[in-house]
Amino acid sequence: MKHHGGCHCGQFKFDTDLDPMFIIQCNCTNCRRITGTYALHCPYGETEVNLSGDTDSYLFKGGSGYESVAHTCKKCHVRVYNKPAPEVMDGIVSLPLGGFDTVDKLAPKVEM
Ligand SMILES: [Zn+2]
Numbered sequence: 001m002k003h004h005g006g007c008h009c010g011q012f013k014f015d016t017d018l019d020p021m022f023i024i025q026c027n028c029t030n031c032r033r034i035t036g037t038y039a040l041h042c043p044y045g046e047t048e049v050n051l052s053g054d055t056d057s058y059l060f061k062g063g064s065g066y067e068s069v070a071h072t073c074k075k076c077h078v079r080v081y082n083k084p085a086p087e088v089m090d091g092i093v094s095l096p097l098g099g100f101d102t103v104d105k106l107a108p109k110v111e112m
């Protein structure tokens, strides 16, 4: 199924022909602090999703102890995707469920 979405101001956009690999709600402290809420991650392979727009990046240590990168829209500062540490999930980008225009077609499958 095709999906698309973006940030609050619309400067950052994404689209893909595929459903996320899985949708996971992670309640760990890191994910809550990075997102400001309970995190709903939608991971894709880097080549499976088109990302467009300018972002700022913020390095943080995930639960694994390795460095992940959170990307935020340069204009509205909403978090638009994470790049997990390559030691944990190489070649993956994880989009927040809330950014999807098709959010009504997707639901979390796993909570941890
Ligand atoms: Zn924005």
Ligand SMILES: [Zn+2]
Residues within 6 Å of the ligand: 026, 027, 028, 029, 030, 031, 032, 039, 063
């Ligand atoms: Zn987490």
